[in-house]
Every structure is written in C-alpha cells, then in structure tokens.
Amino acid sequence: MTYSFKLPDIGEGVSEGEILKWMANVGDQIKEDQPLVEIMTDKVNVQIPAPRTGKVLQILAKEGEVAKVGQTIMIIDDGSGGAQPSAEIATLKPVQAAAPPQPQQGAPSQSILATPATRRLARELGVDISLVKGSGAQGRITDDDVKHFASGSPTGPPTVAVQAPRPAAHGPGPREELVPLRGVRKTISERMLKSLQTTAQVTHVDEADMTELVLLREAFKGSAEKRGVHLTFIPFIIKALVPALKEFPYVNSSLDEQSGNIVLKKYYNIGIATDTEQGLVVPVVRDVDRKDIFELAGEIETLADRARKAQLTLDEVRGGTFTITNVGAIGGLFATPIVNAPEVAILGLHKIAKRPVVRDGKVEIRDTTYFSLSFDHRVVDGAYAARFTSRVIETVQDTKKLLSEVL
Amino acid sequence: MIEADVAIVGGGPGGYVCGIRAAQLGLKTVVIEADRLGGECVNYGCIPSKSLITVSRLADKVKEAERYGLKASGVSVDFVQLQKWKGEVISRLVAGIELLLKGYHATILKGEAEVVSKDRVIVTTDQGREEISCKNLVLATGTRTSSLPGLEFDGDLVIGSKEGLDLKGAPKRLMVVGGGAIGLEFASMFQKLGSVITIVEIMEQLLPGSDLDLVRVVHRKLEAHGARIYLKSKVLRIDKKGSEATVEVETPDGKINIEVDKILVSVGRKPRTEKLNLSALGVETDPRGYITTDSRMHTSVPGVYAIGDVRGPPLLAHKASKEGIVAAEVIAGMSSAADWKVIPDAVFCDPEVASVGLTEAKAVEAGYKVKRSRFQFAALGRALAAGEPEGFVKVISKEEDGLVLGVQIVGPEASDLISEVALAIEMGATVEDIALTIHPHPTFPEAIMEAAESAAGRPIHQLKS
Numbered sequence: 001m002t003y004s005f006k007l008p009d010i011g012e013g014v015s016e017g018e019i020l021k022w023m024a025n026v027g028d029q030i031k032e033d034q035p036l037v038e039i040m041t042d043k044v045n046v047q048i049p050a051p052r053t054g055k056v057l058q059i060l061a062k063e064g065e066v067a068k069v070g071q072t073i074m075i076i077d078d079g080s081g082g083a084q085p086s087a088e089i090a091t092l093k094p095v096q097a098a099a100p101p102q103p104q105q106g107a108p109s110q111s112i113l114a115t116p117a118t119r120r121l122a123r124e125l126g127v128d129i130s131l132v133k134g135s136g137a138q139g140r141i142t143d144d145d146v147k148h149f150a151s152g153s154p155t156g157p158p159t160v161a162v163q164a165p166r167p168a169a170h171g172p173g174p175r176e177e178l179v180p181l182r183g184v185r186k187t188i189s190e191r192m193l194k195s196l197q198t199t200a201q202v203t204h205v206d207e208a209d210m211t212e213l214v215l216l217r218e219a220f221k222g223s224a225e226k227r228g229v230h231l232t233f234i235p236f237i238i239k240a241l242v243p244a245l246k247e248f249p250y251v252n253s254s255l256d257e258q259s260g261n262i263v264l265k266k267y268y269n270i271g272i273a274t275d276t277e278q279g280l281v282v283p284v285v286r287d288v289d290r291k292d293i294f295e296l297a298g299e300i301e302t303l304a305d306r307a308r309k310a311q312l313t314l315d316e317v318r319g320g321t322f323t324i325t326n327v328g329a330i331g332g333l334f335a336t337p338i339v340n341a342p343e344v345a346i347l348g349l350h351k352i353a354k355r356p357v358v359r360d361g362k363v364e365i366r367d368t369t370y371f372s373l374s375f376d377h378r379v380v381d382g383a384y385a386a387r388f389t390s391r392v393i394e395t396v397q398d399t400k401k402l403l404s405e406v407l
Numbered sequence: 408m409i410e411a412d413v414a415i416v417g418g419g420p421g422g423y424v425c426g427i428r429a430a431q432l433g434l435k436t437v438v439i440e441a442d443r444l445g446g447e448c449v450n451y452g453c454i455p456s457k458s459l460i461t462v463s464r465l466a467d468k469v470k471e472a473e474r475y476g477l478k479a480s481g482v483s484v485d486f487v488q489l490q491k492w493k494g495e496v497i498s499r500l501v502a503g504i505e506l507l508l509k510g511y512h513a514t515i516l517k518g519e520a521e522v523v524s525k526d527r528v529i530v531t532t533d534q535g536r537e538e539i540s541c542k543n544l545v546l547a548t549g550t551r552t553s554s555l556p557g558l559e560f561d562g563d564l565v566i567g568s569k570e571g572l573d574l575k576g577a578p579k580r581l582m583v584v585g586g587g588a589i590g591l592e593f594a595s596m597f598q599k600l601g602s603v604i605t606i607v608e609i610m611e612q613l614l615p616g617s618d619l620d621l622v623r624v625v626h627r628k629l630e631a632h633g634a635r636i637y638l639k640s641k642v643l644r645i646d647k648k649g650s651e652a653t654v655e656v657e658t659p660d661g662k663i664n665i666e667v668d669k670i671l672v673s674v675g676r677k678p679r680t681e682k683l684n685l686s687a688l689g690v691e692t693d694p695r696g697y698i699t700t701d702s703r704m705h706t707s708v709p710g711v712y713a714i715g716d717v718r719g720p721p722l723l724a725h726k727a728s729k730e731g732i733v734a735a736e737v738i739a740g741m742s743s744a745a746d747w748k749v750i751p752d753a754v755f756c757d758p759e760v761a762s763v764g765l766t767e768a769k770a771v772e773a774g775y776k777v778k779r780s781r782f783q784f785a786a787l788g789r790a791l792a793a794g795e796p797e798g799f800v801k802v803i804s805k806e807e808d809g810l811v812l813g814v815q816i817v818g819p820e821a822s823d824l825i826s827e828v829a830l831a832i833e834m835g836a837t838v839e840d841i842a843l844t845i846h847p848h849p850t851f852p853e854a855i856m857e858a859a860e861s862a863a864g865r866p867i868h869q870l871k872s
Contacts, residue, residue, distance in 0.1 A: 001525075001526075001542065001543075001709045001710035002543075002709055002710060002738075003709055004705065004709070057740045058740055058741075058742065060742065075740070113810075113835040114835065115833065115834045115835065116746075116747070116833045116834075119746050120742075120743075123742035123743065123744055123746070124741075124742050126742070138808050138810065138835075140835055
C-alpha cells in the first residue's frame, strides 16, 4: 500500500520548508525513523525521519523546492496489506495523520498559464507549478521555466541574464559558475538583509584585557577535560554577560513593533553564531544564568557539532535573546556584526593577542582583545550600550568577580 | 484466488479505461463488472440515447424535407428495427472494450463485487465465488437513477432513462419530470418522434446552472413545437388509469391536471456504493454519499482510489475516463493528477447545448473583468446551408488580455464544437489566438472564430457592437 509522506508541522509558525536533501532515492528501501529528508525552514535545517518502513515509490518535492506543511513530498510503499494511517513523525510535533483529502472536483490550476503537457512535466519533475514564474507572455510558464525551476533556479534563464549582465546571454561563461541561492545561504541572505533594513544598527567597540581570563581558563582546562568537555573562552564570556544583561535589560530585549512594546526578557538564551559548511547557523544555549561553565561548554560543543551535521532541531535554534559571534580563531581586530533580529544586540569576539598596554603609567605586554557590540539604536542608545560593554569587560577582567559567576 | 496489483470495481467509462491504462503500465489488473462492460454510458446512457436521437433528428428533418426540395413519402420510424440497431451499436462497443482489456492482458470478472477489505474483494460470478487479493483498489461503481417520493418507477407508466431508451414506440403524451440534461435530451428526442411533451421542472429554468441565454433557445424551440414547460412546478399526484394517468402538477399559477401516457423521471442520480463496504473500509464520503478523493484519486484510505461518478458531480463519462487514467498512473508510481482546467459538457437536446469553462455569471463572480462576445449561427454560411440557423456561440474572455475563460454554444453540432475551446483554455489561448487561426470554410467552427474576432475588436461577419 502506498503511504503519502506529507511535510509535517515542524513547529509554530513554520508553514513551509525547502527540501535541502533527500537521503533516499526512488526505489530505495527505507526504515522507519532513519533520517530521510533535510528540510530548511526559515529558522533551521531539520532532519525528518522516515515515517514508515518501505520502499520509496516517488519523490514529489525535489531538492531545492519549497514544500508547504501538509504537502505530500514522497510516496512510500509501506508493503503492509492493512496499514492504517497512524501518527506520522514521532520525533516532531504530532501532525494530522493522513488527513482526509479535500475533494478537488473543480479546476485546481485555473489561474496557472501553462499547457497541459507543461503541467505534466512539472508533476514529473516534482515541481509545484504554482511556484514557477513564467517567462512567457502574460506569465505563461514554459517547459524551460519548469526545468530551470527543477534544477534549483527559481526564475528562468532570461531573468538570470538580466540581473547579472554578462557576455553570454544564457548562463555563465566558462570563467563563471552559477550557484543557485538556496538552503541556508538563502535564509541567511534574506535574514541579514531584513535585519539591516528594519533596524537601526550601530556598532560600539571596546578593548578588553584578557590576561587574567587566559590564566583562569588554563586553570579550569584540566577539570573540564576530565568532564570530557573542551573549554573555550565563550562559556566565560557568557558568564560575564549575564550580570550585565541583568543590569542593562534593554540589551536583552526585542521590539514588538505591532504592539508598540519593548519586550524585556527575564531569561537569558544566548545564540552562538556557528560557522558550518552550509553557512552560518545560530544554535541557542538556553538559560545560561542557571548553568556553570562546564555545562555551557558541553552544550556549546554539542550544538556546534549538531549544527555542522545539519542536525539541529527547530527548538535548538529559536528563542535566543542575545547572540555571540566569535571570529577570534581566524583573526582580525574588530568587526560590525549584524544583529540577529528580533534580538537587539550581538557581541563580536575577536582574536586575543599579546599587545602593549599602558598600566599604571608603564607599558606592559598583556593579552588583549576587542569586543564589538552591534545594537539596535531604536531600543538602545550609544551611552547605554557603552556602559553595558564596560560592565561586561569589567567582569571579564576581574577574575574574582568572574569566578563567582562561572561556577 | 486471483492476485492483482489493481482491482477495479466497475467497468464503466471510468473503470474500463482505468483497467486498460493500468494493464498497459504492466500492472496485474482485474476489472469487475456486475452488468455489462461500458457501464451506464455505453449500455443505458450516452451511446443508446445518441442512436435514438440520431434517428429522431433524421425523421424530423425529413418532415421538412420538401422545403429543401427533397421528396419523401411514407416515412415512419420502425421502433423494433431502431432498437435492434441501437443494440448492435452497444454490442459492438462492449465487444471492443472487452477486446482492448484482454489485448492488454487485464482480467475481466463478470459478477457482483463485494468489497471485504481494501485488499480483498469477492466476486460472485456465474461460475461461483472468486476471491481477489489486491494491492490497490479502485472504486468506479458510478451512480444510479434516483426517484422522487410519489414518483417511484413502476417499469411501465413511470420510468427512468434506462427504460426510456427501450420503449417500443413513442408515447403519445410524454411527461418529463426534471428538465436537466437527460430530461431535455428525452424531450427533444420524443418530440421529434411524435410525442406531445410536457416538462415539469422545479427550478426556475431548464438546465439549471446553465447560462440562461443558451437555455432560452432550447426552451423556445421545444415550446414552438408544442411542448408545455412548467417551471417552478412539481408533480403532486399521479392517478393511474390503465395505460394512462392524470398527473396533478402544482405550478406558480395553481394546480393543473395533465393527461399522459408515460412519465419519465430524470431528477438526478445517486452514488452506487451499497456493496462497497465504505464505512468498514474507512473510506470517507461527502454528505451526499459521494466518495471524497484528492486530485490523485486517493480516498481517505491509502491504497483505495475512487474515480468517475462515484466521486461526485459533474457526472460525465469523459471526466470518469480521465480520472481512470490518473488513478492507474498514480498506482503505477507516476506523478499524474487531475489538473485539467476545465471539463466540457454537452447536452444533445435541440439545438445542442455545450459549454466549457466559466459562464459570464461565474466569471464576474470570480472577479474577472469580463468581455462577452457572440456570433449567431444565422450569419454563418454553413449553418444556413445545413438548415440549422438557430443558436449562437458566446465567448467569455478577460477584458485586459483576452484570455479565454469560457465558451458556451447553443446550436448545430455544439457538442463537437466545444472541444476546440477546451483545448484553447487548457493551452491558455487568448481570443486573438483563436481569431488568428484559420478555420476552414464553410464549417460550423467558424462561428467560434467569428465570436473570437468580435472579442478581439474586429468582427468581420457582424457589425461592431
């Protein structure tokens, strides 16, 4: 019997997702709960396990296509004679199991201008033709439009040519390559632009003396290793952030434009910008004020690992209240990170280096770094942000104070 | 026990086509038919009625033959021979269907099917009980005529369409209850065969739901030839006296009594699902009892499909056949779906009425800025030369870009003309596309081109409106 595998309801607010990768092909045998498909939502990549054991008959949503929640994306022959529709995805939220199909007696595609043969081609390529932009007169969809959409390009070749003028009218020349904007890349591009376009961002940079923290970290490294975790500077910085966020609540807030309120958050969920092969993702460490540095270190390690394997669940990337981005391992002085909206601020951490510093009138060599705080000026003013940053740096520099926080 | 990939319950235009396609695709296919292959359409509907209608039209033409200089005398209709010929047409088609199914190696089982579970069907054939174990089940049992309380079929005086096609002669006075497609075909046909026709229709127009402009042409022609048509009326009582009856009809102007020899009830159809065990299977139906499916013919139960009339209106053979193909292809793992834009329909009354896409009213309702253009057959050479000047073509298009939204035709060969427009709509053609396409002269389809030219703002054979 065939089983229609519908894109499950992944979580609040997520109504569609882009098929990033199928982990089984037509004809493959799949086992219930094995990772089957990777979906990119506007928030995260999610791996959805196979709802059934059986054979893949058909893939209806091709990689790169956007599928709506409830849309059938795969047909599985589950082999069983008397299979009953059951709860679909165990690890995700319960979804309607094989919801009774809506009677479609009329004309499902009345407004789509495409010939019957083109519509059939779209079905065969697993393309939802309603998403295809037609290149013909009055938006007529051609076979080529469908094929281009199926290959991952949301618009037909003429549009590409117009947007990026190049000698060759169709496609790139031998010295160029077209990479379809999709998946994580597409989400990043949309969200970064939106953040810059809808908030008033300013970056404040200050210098921090890390000498004592470097020693402190060395001191804790051994016991961390005993616990099986690798201790970086980030758990310490997080711990230094907590008292500052408590003292400067507007930094740990978001602006609800609709209701005209600033939402001050009394919980501290820190997003950790993580570099992965697919691009930047931001897993969230929850309730950092209630965790010690070892717990934080362990969690960050796990999340980063899951992020790199594209295994994060939606719950692991949402609900952040403040974000840290760390490019220290790569180098650089300081930066102007983009706020991870709807959060209000992001802290950039940079390379710790031995630099000459004037202390008590003498030049000394110390471990220093720069903290770059980008913030939304609609909510936070410059002085407030500067005071916040100073407060963080104070804690970082004062090992005694920090010790009371870290454990 | 027969093992099958697909068991199809019902061998009508949905089921047998599904069977052919499934077998073509290499699926082990069983088609189960309780009566005769071809179903209602071939045996008791579309085909036999067309045989009779053809003869009735010929007989009618001959009546006015003198006008055309054709001398014919002693013309009469031999119903025995007519019924024989009708039977031959049916037999030939049924044999053809059987040949096709067998030729593609589908198994035909003749007998009543009882669906035990979604993968088990028991068929009672002449040879005994046959059990089928199937991976997929296609329900294609169609519909049957429904009657009205007080108007129950008695097989003699009060009959349905099936009996109406088997009559041994034209009733002197025929009452048709229900002025829909079937009722009107019978009314036009028996009028031409000599019956005095009365039509009783409960709604305020014949062919309820159709464009009134078109219906008016048919209505007038029926009346002009002596039919009495009572709209917003219903039958209250039938007093049977031997081979005739007095029917009391409530009309908007009061109650009247009408003497008739035959009452043909065509008030609709209902799904034939009694033997399908739907509730035990868990197959969902709508409030009227039609099986609900998605556009790929899946019912609410995986592995169970429904096609044709049994999944609800419009009850049309051509829709059933296409759905049968979709179901077969879906079962074979193809990506087929019912994604047609339009389903044309045709009524073989006189003149014929055919329609595809949106009517003017529906297009306006859907929010389109509508352009309407018409062309009268009275201005078409072919129509005049055929002695068929009644009716017109009406083209409904989008004001801003000329996209064809719908076409309605009342007139000669309307049923054949409509296909061109169905293709135009599926292809996304504009009135310009139709206007710029050369139509051979002199033919009826020129009327469509002329109406399209008019919509494009440059009518040739009519004055600019």
